[in-house]
Amino acid sequence: MNLGIIGAPTVETLKMAVDKKLDFVEFCINVNKNVDDFINRISEINYWMDLYKVKVGSVGRWGSSRIDKNGIVEEEMEVDFQLIESASKLGSKVFVCGCNYVEDISYYENCQLAISYFSKLIDYGRQKGVQIAVYNCGWNNFVDNSMAWTIIHGYLKELGIKYDPSHSRYAGRDYLKEMRDWGDRFYHVHIKGSLIVDGERLDDPPAGLDQTDWGSFMAILYSKNYQGGLSIEPHSPIWTGELGARGIDYTVNMMKKFLL
Template identity: 60%
Template sequence: MKLGLIGSPVEESFIKAKDKGLSFLEFCININDDIDQFLENIPLISKWSKTYDIGIQSIGRWGTDKIDANGEIIEKELQKSFQLIDAASFLGCENFVCGCNFVKELSYYENCRIAIEFLSKLIEYGNEKGVKISTYNCRWNNFICDDMAWTVIHGYLSDLGIKYDPSHSRYASCDYLKEIRDWGNRFNHVHIKGSLIVNGKRFDDPPAGLDQTDWHSFMAILYAVQYKSGLSIEPHSHNWEGELGEKGLDFTIDYIKKLLV
């Protein structure tokens, strides 16, 4: 397994990853991000990747609607996904990650059907470009995040992977160790993010290793299902920023590296 970091697509991120002994960066080009600016900077990003010997492990898109209220694929968003898959291919990045919104006017079956149609188009395009497609288990405008959806959608789409983050499972009161056991063979990418629940409610996302996640069991199951891809650290807490945030990141890097065998 390789250890990396979610970062911004700027040169400073590559310098930081290099200085901290990491292998890769991950970029999330989300609903409020400037996708055109990112695409324009792809040649520069490629240059930085080669200069600092830091790979790009995953490019993702969170939060956007893929399906409209009538149950039709939003063509503009489909084309943006294609553009990001093109960027991933150019950068030698093996993963594209996205979700799919749930349309309340439609039944669960209809939502699954149109999500399968949308994701099938991404898989077909990604196969042409050498890029794997995965859904994320974050609940942000996405319903493909639990055993039921995976059974229906991933059960049908054998080439569709999963980007997994245990914090989302914990906050949804799911059994993250069981999910890794049952679905870990479909994982293409993993986020390392701490989670802390106090009195039954989400309290903070502290650095991994200073939280409640059973990272030892987490890693043991990943090895058991023969996961060999990226572990991407996601600093996410507003309490851990600035100098404290850097110390927290260093703590997580040291902590997770000790679990790699």
């Protein structure tokens, strides 16, 4: 396993990774981001990677609507194709995405469309040397739980999971059980803290200053022979600025103790 961090596709992110002695950075070009700007700067990012000797561990896109009642949204699939190609050019082996749920059709039909969509991404990614993983976040995505994985991942043997225990905890699920049952399909992992008080989400503090059992979490990853990336995700509106920087340092130091 190796340790990295999510950040904007800027030189400052790579410098931060170097300063904290991390192995990689991750870029999330979500629905609210400028995809063309990212694609047009691939050569520049590659230059920074060579300069600072930092890899790109994952490229992903959260929040977009990839299917509707009429089928696949071709424009969004083309965006994903472009990002998969960009991931390949950056040396990233993983592209992360999801699939929205369409209320006008049945769960079965949603699964059929998701399988069709992911199949096309898998085929394209195979040509580019990039694996496809589905994020377990519920942001415009229904493929985030064991029921969906049983159907969709059960059928698509090459489709992976990008796992983050905080999403499972906030949804009221058992993250250690999900890891036990599905850890062999994890292609990428996010390291993000979660804090629940009186049954409600309070904050996403730095990992290690939260309620996640990170020791058991890592033990299960080792039991599954997981060898992918552990990507730190700063996500708190409280832990920002100088406090946020100290929180990242705390998480980096904690996670490095788990890397054998």
